[in-house]
Amino acid sequence: MTDIRQAPTGLAPIGPETHAPGHAARAVAAALGIALGVVAVAAVLLYLVSALGGLGVVIAAVAALIPFVLVLLTIRWIDRWEPEPRPALVFAVLWGAGVAVAVALLFDLGVQVVLAVAGGRPDDFAQAVVQAPIVEEAAKGFGVLLLFWVNRRHFDGPVDGIVYAASIAAGFAFTENILYFGRVIAENGLGAEFVFTFVVRGIFSPFAHVLFTSCTGFAIGRIAERGGGAAAGFGAYVLGLIPAAFLHALWNGGLSLAGNVIEYYLLVEFPIFLGAVAVVLTVRARERAVTRARLGEYAAAGWFTPQEVALISTPGGRRQALRWAQAQPDPRRKREAMIRLVRDATRLGHARQRLVKGRATIGRTPDEQELLARITADRAVLTS
Incomplete structure (x- = not known):
């Protein structure tokens, strides 16, 4: 595992931005x-x-x-x-x-x-x-x-x-x-x-x-x-x-x-609603794909295994990770740690994406080392 005090090998570090309004x-x-x-x-x-x-x-x-x-x-x-x-x-x-x-x-x-x-x-x-x-x-x-x-x-x-x-x-x-x-x-x-x-x-x-x-x-x-x-x-x-x-x-x-409000809803509005649901599911899937790609860069640097990236960035993997945590001793503590780990890893992927797209100076994101430190701490809870 990479030393928590160092930036991942081969990756430009994400640091605190200086252009954002203060807390x-x-x-x-x-x-x-x-x-x-x-x-x-x-x-x-x-x-x-x-x-x-x-x-x-x-x-x-x-x-x-x-x-x-x-x-x-x-x-x-x-x-x-x-x-x-x-x-x-x-x-x-x-x-x-x-x-x-x-x-x-x-x-x-x-x-x-x-x-x-x-x-x-x-x-x-x-x-x-x-x-x-x-x-x-x-x-x-x-x-x-x-x-x-x-x-x-x-x-x-x-x-x-x-x-x-x-x-x-x-x-x-x-x-x-x-x-x-x-x-x-x-x-x-x-x-x-x-x-x-x-x-x-x-x-x-x-x-x-x-x-x-x-x-x-x-x-x-x-x-x-x-x-x-x-x-x-x-x-x-x-x-x-x-x-x-x-x-x-x-x-x-x-x-x-409309003469029949229920009929109008079923024939016109409900199909539009289903189309909107499809759009939401599509953009969420796209966002997960971006997260997986960015975390894959951290996997190449030694921060995650490929299996961990799949667990963190896919719906099935997340459900599997939560079931695993629930089956461990002290399940409530392990489940909370798993949820925190997945959320922080997702934030890490978003932070990396901002850097890749040249948006690193937009808004203050948590420092990369801060996120990696949280992930390391939660991993320690999960493996204890």
Whole structure:
């Protein structure tokens, strides 16, 4: 085994970058972003309670938790081997649940005021098919763009963009579901219409907003992968809004015009959803292939065996590694060590990829020796 104090033979060392904002600046940005999100969520909840009543909002929130938790569990599954920082994910959810919803509500209020002054009336179909898709996707996608600008250290590619976008969309859908469920409860109680609304929004389409906003997240993630700067990120944001708004408009328009909502979902939206799942699985597989290639360089330098690289970088290998750890004495400690080892090795692969692609000065990654030291320590736990 290579001495932990030395860089792997034949590899240019990855060191701490000097161009990134300091830890204190990132912590302040995270705290301010989360505080903004909390204030926005509180303001939106106050508005909902005043409009729909406290009891109705509570019942609606409980119902909205079901699809919300389902989406969060899916995001966790996608992100489990190179998890994004928890403060960034909290910010993303709060941005969607509070800021993006507040923007959409305020814009809608502004449109109504302008129309009232002009003596016009709102067009419900135009609001659903034009206004809502553009305004809502712009507001949600801007949260992803902010994370790209501020949190480049943890924004490596399309998977990260999808994870952040899905987290924002989950928060937005949670609050929007409270609005829809609460409105039905206030007007008709907990009857057949509430059940129908819950089935359509909570069971058939919990991933609708995730699908829309992930288009923007994917586009920004591609720019992050290529090492683009702030301007390129904004361009990707604008470009990603096109398919995001289109899919959103297709969903809203279909619901408005379809005679049979369930049939429309099965014939139109479900195939689109399956296509989105295929895209996510493809980019995750591509990311694993990159990790395997980069860790293969460390295997050539003596840090891993080829068998370890296969265990760390393939789904079957990871499952096998966890089963092995679970079968050892002190299984909880061994399993935790195995999870840490796989995650740190994955981070190491990403760090090496940034260097290979000339992106080593973007964001501060943990020093190569720090990651290798962690891997060595966890390996010692596994072999003890």
